[in-house]
Amino acid sequence: MQISLTLNAPVDYLxxxxxxxxxxxxxxxxxxxAPKQGLAGYRYTKKWANGxxxxxxxxxxxxxxxxxxxxxxxxxxxxxxxxxxxxxxxETQLTYAETMLGKDARTQANNRIGAALLGWFRKRxxxxxxxxxxxxxxx
Numbered sequence: 001m002q003i004s005l006t007l008n009a010p011v012d013y014l015x016x017x018x019x020x021x022x023x024x025x026x027x028x029x030x031x032x033x034a035p036k037q038g039l040a041g042y043r044y045t046k047k048w049a050n051g052x053x054x055x056x057x058x059x060x061x062x063x064x065x066x067x068x069x070x071x072x073x074x075x076x077x078x079x080x081x082x083x084x085x086x087x088x089x090x091e092t093q094l095t096y097a098e099t100m101l102g103k104d105a106r107t108q109a110n111n112r113i114g115a116a117l118l119g120w121f122r123k124r125x126x127x128x129x130x131x132x133x134x135x136x137x138x139x
Contacts, residue, residue: 006087009138012063012064013137015064025046026044039058041059054072067081075103
């Protein structure tokens, strides 16, 4: 899934919102604060309420340009990539890409069916979330 949208907020603000969220997640999952020197290459175990676990690795944390991570679960390998381009002082072009690769044929088939059925709703929810994040800059 790939989404491109223009947001009415500075690139640095949007990037810091995402990094702030990542730092909170690291604190909650590990019980330790996120490293101050940078997040690229940082790896931790993430646990969900349903008992599932995964290993999350932050692959890119380039201020104002890119934030990306990979998540390895027992069933899937996810890749998420946010890329930012500054259009103007208070306008940002965001490109979001998400890949999901099942570790077996059954999981891959389930992922394809889920993407076909729920893709539109997921895109819509993501766009709404990012627009709300951009709007919070002015509040």
